[in-house]
Amino acid sequence: MSHLTKKDRLAIRAALEEQRANLLHGLKAALEESGQTQYAAVLGKSSGDSADEALAVTLGNLSAARMDHEVRSLQAMEDAAGRLDSPDFGICEDCGAHIPAARLIANPTATRCVACQERHEHTYTGQTHGSL
Numbered sequence: 083m084s085h086l087t088k089k090d091r092l093a094i095r096a097a098l099e100e101q102r103a104n105l106l107h108g109l110k111a112a113l114e115e116s117g118q119t120q121y122a123a124v125l126g127k128s129s130g131d132s133a134d135e136a137l138a139v140t141l142g143n144l145s146a147a148r149m150d151h152e153v154r155s156l157q158a159m160e161d162a163a164g165r166l167d168s169p170d171f172g173i174c175e176d177c178g179a180h181i182p183a184a185r186l187i188a189n190p191t192a193t194r195c196v197a198c199q200e201r202h203e204h205t206y207t208g209q210t211h212g213s214l
């Protein structure tokens with residue numbers, strides 16, 4: 083069983099929806115600014131039957147449009163939304179620890195506990211954080 087209550091999951095889903103809406107809004111604005119209105123139009127109607135499919139196609143095109151960071155964030159959100167109801171959601175993918183609900187609400191796409199995330203970032207960026 084998951085450590086997350088139904089209430090936790092609802093809060094996480096709400097946070098996820100809000101972040102997703104913000105990101106889509108930002109993407110749409112960036113696309114409109116750069117004149118790629120055909121993609122912006124798809125993002126504008128991001129609900130409905132064919133919206134998911136259209137979104138997937140759009141995301142593929144956006145990758146080519148060098149918006150990799152935003153697209154990856156959005157894909158992580160889609161992924162998190164899909165996993166939210168699974169028993170594995172909120173389990174650290176590195177050590178198997180329960181990721182606290184508060185962390186998931188603040189960062190619904192988190193797939194690692196704080197300790198593992200920091201280790202992961204150190205490993206991949208080679209950066210050392212200043213002392214806190």
Ligand SMILES: [Zn+2]
Binds near residue numbers: 177179196197
């Ligand atoms: Zn961990």
